[in-house]
Amino acid sequence: MKMPPHSVSSAPYCAWLNRLLFPSWTQRKRLLRKEAWIFVVACWILLGFAWIWPDDFQNESVAFVLGATIAFMTRTFVFHFGLILLVIMLVSAYMRSWRLLAAVIPPALFTLGPTVWEFRPRADRTITEDAIMVMSVNLLALNKVSSATYRRNPQRPIYQVPSSPSSDSGCYRHLTSIV
Numbered sequence: 001m002k003m004p005p006h007s008v009s010s011a012p013y014c015a016w017l018n019r020l021l022f023p024s025w026t027q028r029k030r031l032l033r034k035e036a037w038i039f040v041v042a043c044w045i046l047l048g049f050a051w052i053w054p055d056d057f058q059n060e061s062v063a064f065v066l067g068a069t070i071a072f073m074t075r076t077f078v079f080h081f082g083l084i085l086l087v088i089m090l091v092s093a094y095m096r097s098w099r100l101l102a103a104v105i106p107p108a109l110f111t112l113g114p115t116v117w118e119f120r121p122r123a124d125r126t127i128t129e130d131a132i133m134v135m136s137v138n139l140l141a142l143n144k145v146s147s148a149t150y151r152r153n154p155q156r157p158i159y160q161v162p163s164s165p166s167s168d169s170g171c172y173r174h175l176t177s178i179v
Contacts, residue, residue, distance in 0.1 A: 082111030
């Protein structure tokens with residue numbers, strides 16, 4: 001049993017575990033390159049998948065909902081992917097890894113392009129008419145609960161629940177009694 005010189009414990013020394021947890025600098029650089037390539041390829045796949053996946057809210061199968069969730073989360077975090085791709089792009093340019101740089105530029109432009117485009121200089125627009133202030137916007141149509149509540153007291157806030165023909169009327173009675 002071989003013990004490292006800096007260790008004073010009586011635990012057995014595992015060389016493979018030490019190499020796994022504390023790799024040398026060349027091993028670490030190779031691992032970081034592999035991780036960068038995996039992330040770039042995953043971004044290509046996820047971004048393509050997210051924009052190809054259809055938005056169909058009528059389909060409730062488990063596989064479709066899982067795919068829609070993955071597509072939604074990818075579209076949600078597209079800017080954050082772009083920030084990581086920017087770091088990979090800068091490091092690969094510094095390390096002169098041209099293949100990785102060529103692979104990372106298109107998704108980085110696709111993810112960061114719209115945000116950078118917002119900061120372009122524009123001509124000032126002058127407002128010629130009175131501004132409209134929107135205090136509240138209700139995107140749901142009136143249903144049984146909200147219309148009954150509004151008729152009783154128009155000053156109270158309206159909490160709307162989307163209604164459907166198969167809705168339970170007990171739910172509406174309960175909500176109407178709360179509001």
